[in-house]
Amino acid sequence: MIAYRHADPRFPFLREDSSQSAGRWNAQGELTQYFCDTPDGAWAEFLRHEEIRDPQDLPTIRRALWAVDIGDVPPHRPDLPRETLVGDPNTWPVCRQAARQYREHADGIAAPSAALKPGAAGGWRVDGGLQPGPDRDGQVFALFGRRPDLIGWAATVDGRPGPDLMVKVRYFKEDATYC
Secondary structure, eight states, rough: OEEEEEETTSSSSSSSSSOSSBBTTTTTOOOOEEEEEEHHHHHHHHHHHTOOGGGGGGGGOOOOEEEEESSSSOOOOOOOOHHHOOGGGHHHHHHHHHHHHHHHTTEEEEESSBBBBBTTTTOESSSSSSOOOOOBBOEEEEEEEEOOEEEEEEEEEEEEOOGGGGGGGGOOOSSSSSO
């Protein structure tokens, strides 16, 4: 499975230590590598996390986008309500607790994308010009620990998302619902 991840272009595409800040599937000190099933999902995660809402801010973004062979999709999916799986940071402690149940016996978990709105991972197709692809929900893969086994390719070294993606992002707070 090829999955996508954005990163600061000054650093490798994976973390090797546990100095990362807490996220949905990891507490401070729990090394977790996050990936998305589409490039739009990876960009949406960045836009949501950084709360970038204004298209005029997009030219200031400078990120690397990586395509990474993560092997098989993790078979484990936390059994939590959808509103928790895609919720704001107030839901993260519940998600972290669910992830801890898998850390000892699994390489990672798969979950719905919290950053992409439902159906927003459809991509594009060519049929008489560029046309939207069919609606599809995005996925996130959280892989636990150091992962020197993963191989990645730089899809872009100095990139940014397009303004058309911003309407697909499920942002914090201003959205009435998170599911």
